[in-house]
Amino acid sequence: MLEKLEQISKNLRYWIIKSTTKAGSGHLTSSLSAVELMSVLFFSGILKYDISNPKDISNDKIIFSKGHAAPLLYSLFALAGGIKFNELLTLREFGSVLEGHPSVRLPFVDAATGSLGQGLSVGVGMALNAKYLDKLDYKTYVLLGDGETEEGQIWEACQIASTYNLNNLIAIVDINTFEQSTKTIHGGEILRYKEKFQAFGWDTYILDDGHDINKVLKTFNSIDFNINHPKVILASTIKGAGVSFIENKMEWHSKTLSEEDSIKAINELDIKDLNSVNTVFEIEKPDIIQTSQYVKKEASSFKLNTELFSLNLNEKLATKNVVGDILNKLGSDNEDLVVLDAGVDNSTSTQKFKEKYPDRFFQMYISEQNMVSTAVGLSKVGKIPFVSTFGAFFTRSFDQIRMASYSKANIKLIGAYSGTSLGKDGFSQMALEDISMMRSVRDSVILYPSDALSTLKALELALNFNGLVYIKTTREPTNNVNTDLTNINIGDHILLRDLENPKVTIISSGITLHESLIAHDKLLEQDINTQVIDLFTIKPLDSVKLLKSIKSTKILVVEDHHSEGGIFEAVTSSLINNNLSFYSLSVKKMPQSGEPSELLAYEEIDSNAIIRKVLEL
């Protein structure tokens, strides 16, 4: 075994050097420091993984949270037979799935990494699933860099992992003491890491030489899974290990070798027979191979029967308040649906789900970054997470949402209490940037329901859509303005007042839609015809349908959001170059505390402001 692992480590080094030298960039030294840690994990029977069936749910999960060690990751899967050796030499080339940082284009990668500090949270999601949902034996391994533990999200993940007793989650910290431009905050003081992880409720295993295969083996085998804590191996390593002239030298971060130096480095490896670098080694398979694949099945086409539904559409309801009832209904027929909330479930109404389905509700406490990445992890093992907090606080997880999109995660974010209309709590709680944020994310869908029925529709569509969906809800109770949304889909809008010869089309969503309808009615009394569009979908917009509804009228967009990146710009981008005139009412003044109606008036997005603007036009 020792001999085999030594050979494997040499071969990994060979391919790491070869591939990064060929690429002319890539993290050579950060890959080399974790070679023995990973060769032992992969090839001594610890990791259980069916290389021919990478998405089988029974496989142990492996996440390189230090995504820049991608050359090591690719070399590992090449040695295991999953990637052709010569393909390793396409590292970082345009078109190659072996990107600079791990991409889900490679079947062995479940979640994209490369923005540090997110992978542990993804692992939390996978481990939660194994322990509480699918109740399977797979373990989740996460490779972390030491510098990476400086990210606060790591400690958010740690606190959740210990709170949920995730003894099936194993972090391995590759403590090579250097980050990009400096020694890490603790350098080689391995006990500082031990104290931190212990304080956060983890079992720690110190490994004083991460390059001694015997010690690495012993450490992995000493892990006591009977104790209900998450596990961390704190491994002292050497950046650039195995290539004498770059070891422990900060200036070699993210640098690669010249062709000449690479030959020198490979010579140092002392590989007896260079043909042996093409040897394939087996990763031990899981004892049981499930038939189920944890890639998401096709989009479902579940439909809520609104007639059976308990909501009274004749009363005023806040969209944020009906979410809980709807999730309960959706959850009763969809066992994969899980809900996460960041300690505000009584406000966002997901508390109802917590009460009805405690096993499928995960309290994520006040840590939004971890919450989003945990949802990515859950989605990657087949669950459909609905993730809930105030819209404003999703700005805290923008980077995580960005990476979720690149991971092709099937998650649904519900941002409650959005807009100035939340009132007295003031600006810190108002989401006035969330539409802009979510629009700029690749492949996102944004739905902005304005009443109970359209909230129901939004959640149903979100459940059926395979991808990243953001649903924006508001605090104020509003009338139900929609009656039949049977044929409404993602991309659609709803033409609410379809008068003849309208002069102006007022486009809005949420609270300001109701202001628009009041304005419409009052203007009608003055014989001024307007029509009102409920812009149920903010992204993607169906410009053909929208253009048809507009009927060459002037367009007034009203939104409880900053105009930059918001609904106005979504509409203008969608309808540009059609000889139309566009006008905007949006949040422009410094928001403050007050009654919702006062704030809408102050920001000039209430019915009076709309009437003034239409008369002006």
Added chain:
Amino acid sequence: MLEKLEQISKNLRYWIIKSTTKAGSGHLTSSLSAVELMSVLFFSGILKYDISNPKDISNDKIIFSKGHAAPLLYSLFALAGGIKFNELLTLREFGSVLEGHPSVRLPFVDAATGSLGQGLSVGVGMALNAKYLDKLDYKTYVLLGDGETEEGQIWEACQIASTYNLNNLIAIVDINTFEQSTKTIHGGEILRYKEKFQAFGWDTYILDDGHDINKVLKTFNSIDFNINHPKVILASTIKGAGVSFIENKMEWHSKTLSEEDSIKAINELDIKDLNSVNTVFEIEKPDIIQTSQYVKKEASSFKLNTELFSLNLNEKLATKNVVGDILNKLGSDNEDLVVLDAGVDNSTSTQKFKEKYPDRFFQMYISEQNMVSTAVGLSKVGKIPFVSTFGAFFTRSFDQIRMASYSKANIKLIGAYSGTSLGKDGFSQMALEDISMMRSVRDSVILYPSDALSTLKALELALNFNGLVYIKTTREPTNNVNTDLTNINIGDHILLRDLENPKVTIISSGITLHESLIAHDKLLEQDINTQVIDLFTIKPLDSVKLLKSIKSTKILVVEDHHSEGGIFEAVTSSLINNNLSFYSLSVKKMPQSGEPSELLAYEEIDSNAIIRKVLEL
């Protein structure tokens, strides 16, 4: 003393009850739990603060990171004579400076809070200033909630505070065991907090009864400032303390009393003479009152003498690489200029500043959230922080940037390596959403320099502007296309190819500006006249000047960024309803690793794509 502090505590409770009952909302119970902690801090001579001179630099600093305890904060300053008692009854009313969460409209508030977990980082900035820059004796006190410590940013702040030995920073954790919808993650297990803070290098002081004034006093007085660690008081408290029927009841979070119950509650306070609630108590003043105010002086008008500058404008330079040299030059004449970087200073070139001005460079390690809020703190004591990391990773601090804007912070963010043109590192490192993010933030300025000279100009303008500025830089070396930017200001663009009768105006910035110029030249060979605008300012745009430059041509916007919320939408919003036609080339395909030129071609934002598009028009 004890008697006085008891009276003060009663009066504080009186006003907290009165003001929240009047407002009908507000965090009554979360204010009550910290009454004794704060009455002792404010009125026993511990806090040194000149209430008549709240922005004096010598004052101790006080930050309510648990901003929802605003009713307590306002009552404290009312008791100290800074706010009229009857003004307290305007709490949360429209127009009142006493907002739901603290706003800088109130002179006693240095930084807006209300999004949890940010105030400790702001305190780190103020404490860094006292210890390393101004070398003053003021101390910085931060009131934290226990639920709030679930935010990862708290631990980022903790690690930086201990790394910089901030023994002048004192956190007080109000451990009332409840957050909004649940018990906090550790409930009343105070030792769990002790372990965490100790592991992060803090001196901890356990206070087993945060309502026993004697014990509170003793705890504050036992703090040993000779030990070079930051300090934390871990205080066990009762949510709703002092009002028997709401104590320790989760359902009372964020709830207020009925008029009737408020009378019952006030009766419980047992205040002998109700007139005494209007008594003013003195906060002890600092020993020395400086004359200097720590509000930022007027915008400066510093100008770099480019002739004296060492940059060789004849060679290809990457905008991200000239930043360091420019900061060195700006820093030599501006002692308030400080630089923060998140462990990537060798890539962003701020390493040069680190080497030249080590006392004004703060290594913030890989923790972007804390970095931004720390900069807010530094700015609030008169420093001008330039904050540097990859543009992509500023998405991690979106919430902090949002709050920085509400705090009116004078900070400059420099986002390096932006766009697909960074190449082989791949999507995780590419900032394709940063313009959208920064545009949606209130009062932000966005400058996007395209060459060395305009980078110099951007940094100079940022220094002179009092507010939030984002500067976007790129990795690839480019030619200098600008020759004289003497008269360029924020809001301006630069018309680079001013031909007669142009058919199309190509608007761009950064890398794609250079592609646009190549396209221009090649099109000219085919006798197709285009003109090129270097959109140096992305926000705010001067639409009048821009419209003048456009000369009724068709407009093609080219950007290395998603089109949503990006430059295209900035331009169209600015020029809408002028009978112009707009066309967009932007990042639309899933980005991947590759050579910059390959990626620009793949995304169809290179010179060939521009030529194709112009020919099509």
